[in-house]
Amino acid sequence: MFENKIKITAPFWQQYINLIREEMLPFQWSVLNDEADIKIEKERDADHIPAEKSHAIENFKIAAGISKGKHYGMVFQDSDVYKWLEAVAYALHQHQDNALQKIADEVIDLLAKAQQSDGYLNTYFTIEAPERRYKRLYQSHELYCAGHFIEAAVGYYSVTKNQKILDIACKLADHIDDIFGSEDGKIHGYDGHEEIELALLRLFELTKNDKYKNLANFFLYERGKNPNFFKEQQKTDPSTKPVIEGMESFKPEYYQNHKSILEQETAEGHAVRVMYMCTGMAMLARLNNDEKMFEACKRLWKNIVTKRMYITGGIGSTVIGEAFTADYDLPNDTMYCETCASIGLIFFANNMLKLDVDSQYADIMEKALYNTVIDGMALDGKHFFYVNPLEVVPQLSHKDPGKSHVKTVRPAWFGCACCPPNLARLLSSLDEYMxxxxxxxxxxxxxxxxxxxxxxxxxxxxxxxxxxxxxxxxxxxxxxxxxxxxxxxxxxxxxxxxxxxxxxxxxxxxxxxxxxxxxxxxxxxxxxxxxxQIEANFVCANPLVREDYGKVAIQRGPIIYCAEGVDNGDNLHLITIDTNKKINEYKDSDSLGDIVKLELEAEKLILDKQWNNILYRNIMEKQENVEIIKLKLIPYFCAFNRGENEMAIWLKTK
Amino acid sequence: MFENKIKITAPFWQQYINLIREEMLPFQWSVLNDEADIKIEKERDADHIPAEKSHAIENFKIAAGISKGKHYGMVFQDSDVYKWLEAVAYALHQHQDNALQKIADEVIDLLAKAQQSDGYLNTYFTIEAPERRYKRLYQSHELYCAGHFIEAAVGYYSVTKNQKILDIACKLADHIDDIFGSEDGKIHGYDGHEEIELALLRLFELTKNDKYKNLANFFLYERGKNPNFFKEQQKTDPSTKPVIEGMESFKPEYYQNHKSILEQETAEGHAVRVMYMCTGMAMLARLNNDEKMFEACKRLWKNIVTKRMYITGGIGSTVIGEAFTADYDLPNDTMYCETCASIGLIFFANNMLKLDVDSQYADIMEKALYNTVIDGMALDGKHFFYVNPLEVVPQLSHKDPGKSHVKTVRPAWFGCACCPPNLARLLSSLDEYMxxxxxxxxxxxxxxxxxxxxxxxxxxxxxxxxxxxxxxxxxxxxxxxxxxxxxxxxxxxxxxxxxxxxxxxxxxxxxxxxxxxxxxxxxxxxxxxxxxQIEANFVCANPLVREDYGKVAIQRGPIIYCAEGVDNGDNLHLITIDTNKKINEYKDSDSLGDIVKLELEAEKLILDKQWNNILYRNIMEKQENVEIIKLKLIPYFCAFNRGENEMAIWLKTK
CATH class of the missing domain: 2.60.420 (Maltose phosphorylase, domain 3)
Structure with missing residues (x-):
């Protein structure tokens, strides 16, 4: 990391980087310590999501024997701390901050105490179920958490040269290498959530120790060899209790182990998992000169960006499994478009660029960054989206349980809090992507x-x-x-x-x-x-995207624009755009910051009183009445900062 | 019942009635006895739906002590038998059939043996958990099942004068009256699924015993007095195990006990529950001259038919809880539109007519009957829809888990088999609605x-x-x-x-x-x-229905038409209708029966090759290419009889 010294001076990004260091990281630290006075929300309506508190640091204290108590939170709660730590590393790289570094060093001391003598590091299994270690891999997230720790260690060591964190990471990686691999007596398997692969490859790049690259190679090539691996492996678990509820019915596709990864033609299952897998694949292809793996990367890349990606760079078309669905299936109001998934898409793109410098990868990186990723946080740096919707109608988010995940304003934190610290680590290390x-x-x-x-x-x-x-x-x-x-x-x-x-x-x-x-x-x-010459343009989607057919979006440079109710009234679907009209651009500076806003003349249907208490009727001879409005558009990433209201990216056209 | 002697001679309906007697009822009997060689499907992807077999008759044999074994199926599996029995009654009324009556009489003998000495009748609790009787009312369906039995008894006695079934019913109703009521020592509560109310009122109409009317009155007025009733009542259950999985998170609205029914302004929660409740309310309003109850009925009716009903007479906008969502929220591709819910809407309408003969009730009855209800069965009488979609794209049903309930062809039976026998009893008693x-x-x-x-x-x-x-x-x-x-x-x-x-x-x-x-x-x-003069018309929806805005449906008389892929190719969304074109009508007679088909000239976008491997691009100056097609439309209820293919009711218009 940091082979070149890149000092960002752009006010647009300085603002984010400063916000992260000054507001977001201290705020997240207070959340991880259960000291923030906030309402933690469930990312969707589901009984099993623990959302009373984070408890992440307390879990480590209990695992380290410093505190007494039970584990609380998701089985992968540890990773919130690791991603925060990685973000701190990059923030320190941007700007030295002794107080912040001291806190981080103390966290590392705590992690060292929580690590078991054999190298194992995981608070849930250490506190609650040591006998279930590595016995329910499809749910356990043990290697996922390990991967996030290793990434944090690589980042933190690179910036601070803190040897302790690197030692913990190597001890942990060595331990995993003792347990997993093709040799007899080792588990011939892998984690339900990819992450360890890319992390081991980052550790290899730092340490040059081939063992880590070989282990990543094993994990990637083992995946999908036996689609029943998880079902069979689960039998070794002495308990029948899930460690995450609601995952029992997921099929192998959800975990990308339905077939060998060289044979996967389409992006299937949980979108973040796919992205982390692809990132690892692209790294391995480069580090091992693995042509077949490179071809597999290109295949999945092409499937995603030409058939399964929203105009915002969002991916994941359904909340059920936070997953890909089918080619051209991109509903705007029920989508998932998880912040982490677009962050993962940037990881994948960045590693494809290292393999093959082709602007298509950077184009998508830019698209995801300026739209879904920075939409993932409010302008105050303290509120976050897990799901980044392309269309919001508040009453439907409240009354349609199928849209319970489509939040109308950004919550302060989530029961499953993967996104906020992921955002922090990506934006703090933006120099690595430029x-x-x-x-x-x-x-x-x-x-x-x-x-x-x-x-x-x-x-x-x-x-x-x-x-x-x-x-x-x-x-x-x-x-x-x-x-x-x-x-x-x-x-x-x-x-x-x-x-x-x-x-x-x-x-x-x-x-x-x-x-x-x-x-x-x-x-x-x-x-x-x-x-x-940056100018606003009308963009249309492939006609096979049925939800966008007959609609246009407005894009200016890399920025996708949207209409909000606060500017344009409710019922945005009643607006019709004439694409022959000129789009006016103007710089504005208000609560949304210094941004370019757009305006164009459009028509909006006036609701005829005759429709009161009627649902259906024969079409009438006379045209419906419309009013001419000045449609106001703002950058999508600025939306949802002025209270709950309607929002739409795709608007009907003549 | 049967106050007037009505002999249907219409070939259209005779065909259905004969199909039910000759094909559907014997088929259903073989299913209930686990003798049919069929694949039972889950109505949606969910682990907890038991779909290996029906086992419904076997459950009664076990409860009666004739067989040994465990209960299998939903906790309300008994009701499948009761609805079948009720349908048999009406079929016998249409056409005497000694063999069928003999089977039914033997079932009644079996039920008599399964009934407990105190009158209780329910196979699940009798076999598996007698100690949990009436202790988890929000899930138990005990009174729901009792209601269906009472309805069967009223129907069967009315047709055959079989005293035994009426005696069982009265003993059961008397037993319920011993347990429930406002008196001290009785349960001040009600079932999670309405049905007992309307059933008791039917029993009152037959027997003139005020006790049954008063008990129905109690159940209806008690509902919603205390929205926490179910939560509190659950504490009496000695077991913490649900009797139906996946219902724990449902709110009081799901059960219509969020407020007193006189205060309910909108139809909320599970659509079938709402309909059975409203049917009971309308009956009570009539039988008790209860003006307030009548006003409550009118309020809910108006909310449903002017804001929450599909053009097919389908209701229930979401699979989650099979429920109503919000005013004007009527998505065509994820809706529920359960067959039973539209049957319930007909019950409600028919009872509103008895209160107040206003054609609006009969209009909706007709709409639901000719569209959603008869769409609920295949033309062979042996395959059924639980969910009646307004738009189907097969690959999305297969690949989008949020559409797992949107079947592309009618299954032979369901794990939760409420709809097929409900259809049988409604269509066999059509004379009661005319x-x-x-x-x-x-x-x-x-x-x-x-x-x-x-x-x-x-x-x-x-x-x-x-x-x-x-x-x-x-x-x-x-x-x-x-x-x-x-x-x-x-x-x-x-x-x-x-x-x-x-x-x-x-x-x-x-x-x-x-x-x-x-x-x-x-x-x-x-x-x-x-x-x-029946002629085909273009119909549009209230512009507040965002999913239908810019689209039209085609209706001819009471029949809603649809386009299928088998006639019009895939990608029906690429078709655009010019409503100035004439709709041609022609009688046709093929595998779909003797029906009127429609045809009109329309445009369909030709997919430009330039779209290959591109998802988004700036709009182009030149118009996209379209071809002129002869759009073929068939009655909606005939759809899905020619194999899996796309289907759409609402089509884009200029």
């Missing part, structure tokens, strides 16, 4: 003002990027070093008109896989301008 | 060819009705008696053009509450013709 450096090419994936030093051919190259992206498309790169290297600038898929200038003179660069490649012996002070 | 006779008026609610004798002022009046309804709107009444009485002919709400003739001469009758009233001293041979 560039892909390969051989002598610096590829710019995301356009974010920054001052950076890259290492190419043992030379340090300083580049400054200045832009008001995503609101404005003018991107200026100032090269502050004399050197020979290539600069690769991603041409966003939505960009229709753009030009390149080198030191004031327009030129036409060579395009390779969606990147403009500027190959040059640079002089200090060289200035490249990539000027994209 | 007319409402009040004072000296014979109101015709449903137009069905028949020869009938009515009793008015102690005089028998013979009338013959001849019509090819619903395909043709000419309805001829031949009065074959000399008498003074009024004939009330419902003017269907969908009828735009019609005329009346008396003995060949056109006339304009007085209209009262939607009925044309022909008041006359009739002569033998008088002929009244009510000639409605």
């Amino acid at each position: 560039y892909t450096v390969k051989d002598d090419v610096i590829y710019s994936n995301l356009y974010v003002s920054n001052k950076s030093d890259f290492k190419i051919n043992n030379q340090v190259i300083s580049i400054e990027e200045i832009t008001d992206y995503p609101w404005d498309g003018k991107i200026t790169f100032k090269v502050n070093s004399e050197a020979t290297f290539k600069l690769g600038l991603r041409i966003p898929s939505w960009a229709n008109r753009y030009l390149f200038k080198l030191n004031g003179k327009e030129f036409t660069p060579k395009i390779e896989k969606g990147y403009a490649i500027i190959d040059r012996t640079w002089e200090k002070g060289d200035i490249v301008i990539f000027d994209i | 007319y409402t006779v009040k004072d000296d008026v014979i109101y015709s609610n449903l137009y069905v060819s028949n020869k009938s004798d009515f009793k008015i002022n102690n005089q028998v009046i013979s009338i013959e009705e001849i019509t090819d309804y619903p395909w043709d709107g000419k309805i001829t009444f031949k009065v074959n008696s000399e008498a003074t009485f009024k004939l009330g002919l419902r003017i269907p709400s969908w009828a735009n053009r019609y005329l009346f003739k008396l003995n060949g001469k056109e006339f304009t009758p007085k209209i009262e509450k939607g009925y044309a009233i022909i008041d006359r001293t009739w002569e033998k041979g008088d002929i009244v013709i009510f000639d409605i």
